[in-house]
Amino acid sequence: MKRNKSFTKIPFYFVATPIGNLSEFSNRAIDILNNVDFIACEDTRVTGVLLSYYKISKPLISLFEHNEKEKALEIIKQIQKGQTGAYVSDAGYPLISDPGAILVNELLSNDIYISVINGPSALLPALIGSGISTSSFYFRGFLPPKLNLSFDEESCLRTRKETLIFYESPHRIKKTMSYLYDILGDRKVTLARELTKINEEYLYGTLKEFLTFDYKTIKGEIVIVVEGSTISNEDIIFENSKKQVSLLLKENYALKEACKIVSLLNNISKNALYRAFLTDK
Incomplete structure (x- = not known):
C-alpha cells in the first residue's frame, strides 16, 4: 500500500x-x-x-x-x-x-x-448535452479497428443499464453506427462533434434513424452517446440466447439441437427459443 x-x-x-x-x-x-x-x-x-x-x-x-x-x-x-x-x-x-x-x-x-x-474533455460535454441519462455511464472509447468485439463483449454492452459512450473518427462513423445498431438494437443516441469549436454540433435521434443518415456532412472527431439497456434481465438473457443459437446455426447445428444446447446452458425454455426463431422466419 x-x-x-x-x-x-x-x-x-x-x-x-x-x-x-x-x-x-x-x-x-x-x-x-x-x-x-x-x-x-x-x-x-x-x-x-x-x-x-x-x-x-x-x-x-x-x-x-x-x-x-x-x-x-x-x-x-x-x-x-x-x-x-x-x-x-x-x-x-x-x-x-x-x-x-x-x-x-x-x-x-x-x-x-x-x-x-484538470481541463477540457470531450466525454463530459457530450454526455451533458446528449439528453440521455447522466446518472451513470460506461465509457468504452474507440472500438477495435475491425469492429469485431467478442460475443461476451457485445453481450456486456447490450445488457448494460448505464449510458454508453464511444469515441469515433469521421471516416469510420457510418460503419460504427451500423455495428452498434446490430448489437444494441434501436436506442436513443446522440452524436456530438467539433466540441468547443465554431462548428460544434449535437445530432439527436435513434440508432435506426442514423442508418440512413448522410455521413458526408460529418467532419471532426465524434462522441457517440447511446441510451443504456431498458429491457429486463430475463429479456436480456433471452436475446443473448437467440444470438448463441444463431452462432450454432452457422456451425451447421440443426435448429432444435441448437435450441436444446442453449436452453440447458442458460436455464430457459427450449420451446420458447424454438418458437422465437420460427416467428422470426
Missing part, C-alpha cells in the same frame, strides 16, 4: 489540454507548463502549436503509443537528476483513449509522485 500526498515534493504533472478552443486552457495549466523543465507530449507538432499560442518554450520529449516504455524510462532518468516535467496528449486528458498509462505506472514504480491538472 502507498499513500502519496502529491505536493510534499514536486510531482510529475499530467495536464489536460484544449480539445479545440485554445482559450479553455486554464491559468494553472499554463503556469505549470511555464515552470517545469521539460514537457513530454504525444505529438510535438500539435503541442508546439499550443505552446506557441501561450508563448511557452520548453524542451519536448515525444512519447506516443509505440515508444512509451522507452520514453517513460528516459523521463524517469531526467526526474532522478532533479528535473521537473509534465505530460500532455494532443487534446483532452492523457490516458483517456490516449497514451500515458505505461508512464503513470513506471513513475509510481519509481516512487515519483503524480498530479493531474
Whole structure:
C-alpha cells in the first residue's frame, strides 16, 4: 500500500489540454507548463502549436503509443537528476483513449509522485448535452479497428443499464453506427462533434434513424452517446440466447439441437427459443 500526498515534493504533472478552443486552457495549466523543465507530449507538432499560442518554450520529449516504455524510462532518468516535467496528449486528458498509462505506472514504480491538472474533455460535454441519462455511464472509447468485439463483449454492452459512450473518427462513423445498431438494437443516441469549436454540433435521434443518415456532412472527431439497456434481465438473457443459437446455426447445428444446447446452458425454455426463431422466419 502507498499513500502519496502529491505536493510534499514536486510531482510529475499530467495536464489536460484544449480539445479545440485554445482559450479553455486554464491559468494553472499554463503556469505549470511555464515552470517545469521539460514537457513530454504525444505529438510535438500539435503541442508546439499550443505552446506557441501561450508563448511557452520548453524542451519536448515525444512519447506516443509505440515508444512509451522507452520514453517513460528516459523521463524517469531526467526526474532522478532533479528535473521537473509534465505530460500532455494532443487534446483532452492523457490516458483517456490516449497514451500515458505505461508512464503513470513506471513513475509510481519509481516512487515519483503524480498530479493531474484538470481541463477540457470531450466525454463530459457530450454526455451533458446528449439528453440521455447522466446518472451513470460506461465509457468504452474507440472500438477495435475491425469492429469485431467478442460475443461476451457485445453481450456486456447490450445488457448494460448505464449510458454508453464511444469515441469515433469521421471516416469510420457510418460503419460504427451500423455495428452498434446490430448489437444494441434501436436506442436513443446522440452524436456530438467539433466540441468547443465554431462548428460544434449535437445530432439527436435513434440508432435506426442514423442508418440512413448522410455521413458526408460529418467532419471532426465524434462522441457517440447511446441510451443504456431498458429491457429486463430475463429479456436480456433471452436475446443473448437467440444470438448463441444463431452462432450454432452457422456451425451447421440443426435448429432444435441448437435450441436444446442453449436452453440447458442458460436455464430457459427450449420451446420458447424454438418458437422465437420460427416467428422470426
